[in-house]
Amino acid sequence: MTSSTQSNQETIQAPCPECEAPVAFSRSPLYGEITECAACECELEVTNRSPIRLELAPEVEEDWGE
Amino acid sequence: MRIAMLYTRLRVEERLLIDAFDETGVDIDLIDTRSLVLDPADPGRWNEYDAVLDRSLSLTASLTIGRVLESFGVRVINPTSATAICSDKLRTTLALERAGIATPGVRVALDQESALDAVEAIGYPAVLKPTIGSWGRLVARLNDRDGAEAVIEHRAVLGSAQQGVYYVQEHIEKPDRDIRVFVVNHEPVAAIVRTSEHWVTNTARGATAANFELNSEAADLAIRSSRAVGADLVAVDLLECPERGLLVNELNHSMEFRNSVETTGVDIPGIVARRVIAINDSPTPSCAGRSR
Incomplete structure (x- = not known):
């Protein structure tokens, strides 16, 4: 897992735990929010809000769906 | 509220x-x-x-x-x-x-052999789906008997008990x-x-x-x-x-x-x-x- 930096009010980002590329948020993310790393396309989950911490999102399970 | x-x-x-x-x-x-x-x-x-x-x-x-x-x-x-x-x-x-x-026609079977019968009853191509699942996962189009036998056997050997319900849908x-x-x-x-x-x-x-x-x-x-x-x-x-x-x-x-x-x-x-x-x-x- 990796933690965030917030250099100014406009930049909210944290490094991707997989490739370490910065993952930026347009607004403060919520706990449990899912995002994708633009660099490696990994699905990531926000597991802490302050500082922002990202972990690999859980794998899709058999009974998941819509 | x-x-x-x-x-x-x-x-x-x-x-x-x-x-x-x-x-x-x-x-x-x-x-x-x-x-x-x-x-x-x-x-x-x-x-x-x-x-x-x-x-x-x-x-x-x-x-x-x-x-x-x-x-x-x-x-x-x-x-x-x-x-x-x-x-x-x-x-x-x-x-x-x-x-x-x-709704499309469906046959349901619970055994490999009867699953093949179900597919044959629907006719080719037929669609085999898990009864529970989403996003198109594990949905298979069976174009002929060879393909049907292979997919059904894979389901039986590799799948969970839930995959033992063969839901065959008209294509x-x-x-x-x-x-x-x-x-x-x-x-x-x-x-x-x-x-x-x-x-x-x-x-x-x-x-x-x-x-x-x-x-x-x-x-x-x-x-x-x-x-x-x-x-x-x-x-x-x-x-x-x-x-x-x-x-x-x-x-x-x-x-x-x-x-x-x-x-x-x-x-x-x-x-x-x-x-x-x-x-x-x-x-x-x-x-x-x-x-x-």
């Missing part, structure tokens, strides 16, 4: 719903299903909620939590009765058939698209067509979405389907059969709409939020069909 939203992951859809509730001025409590410990003997804080919107990705979690909450008298959206039907393709077929709603020679109608409180609110060069037209499998102008046939089928399963919210998937017209293929109780808001110009999360807020003004829907 107090509303809770159950979730597994806060995806784009859940974030849009949170924003939609914010716009109504109604606060919602976000509840990660992974964090819950439920006491069947004690409702605790649950009775403080006027409604609980279920956005869990996990069917197991939806049904488990929903049944406990409903036992406390909490209004869950969708009701677990609707979720149980929509999430299970066989139960969906039964509900549609009992309600007289046009519909549809155009390279299907239609999805979003239904809220038994009213169609938006519709899209999902187009793909692949025969599976799920957007999760790469299909593209475009607006669909609802006609009376599609709207009528969507409304009747929603009523047949007693859903507050449901996405009804329709196939265009060249011979039989529109057929209801599947129902989705926890609909995804991220690709449909801009496409249709309809504020689907806003409509859903307002429906949840108004839930106490209407009775819990019941299934119109006789399959329960």
Whole structure:
């Protein structure tokens, strides 16, 4: 897992735990929010809000769906 | 008014719903299903909620939590009765058939050999689907007996017990698209067509979405389907059969709409939020069909 930096009010980002590329948020993310790393396309989950911490999102399970 | 939203992951859809509730001025409590410990003997804080919107990705979690909450008298959206039907393709077929709603032909078998008989009865190509599953996963088109034997054997050897239910569906020679109608409180609110060069037209499998102008046939089928399963919210998937017209293929109780808001110009999360807020003004829907 990796933690965030917030250099100014406009930049909210944290490094991707997989490739370490910065993952930026347009607004403060919520706990449990899912995002994708633009660099490696990994699905990531926000597991802490302050500082922002990202972990690999859980794998899709058999009974998941819509 | 107090509303809770159950979730597994806060995806784009859940974030849009949170924003939609914010716009109504109604606060919602976000509840990660992974964090819950439920006491069947004690409702605790649950009775403080006027409604609980279920956005869990996990069917197991939806049904488990929903049944406990409903036992406390909490209004869950969708009701677990609707979720149980929509999430299970066989139960969906039964509900549609009992309600007289046009749907592709199906055979069900529980053994490898009888599964082959089921495929032969449907004819080639046939579609083999898991009864529980989504996003087009493990859906197989069986073009001939060799292929059918191989897929059925793989299911039997590698699959879970659930995969031992062979749900074989008639293959519909549809155009390279299907239609999805979003239904809220038994009213169609938006519709899209999902187009793909692949025969599976799920957007999760790469299909593209475009607006669909609802006609009376599609709207009528969507409304009747929603009523047949007693859903507050449901996405009804329709196939265009060249011979039989529109057929209801599947129902989705926890609909995804991220690709449909801009496409249709309809504020689907806003409509859903307002429906949840108004839930106490209407009775819990019941299934119109006789399959329960």
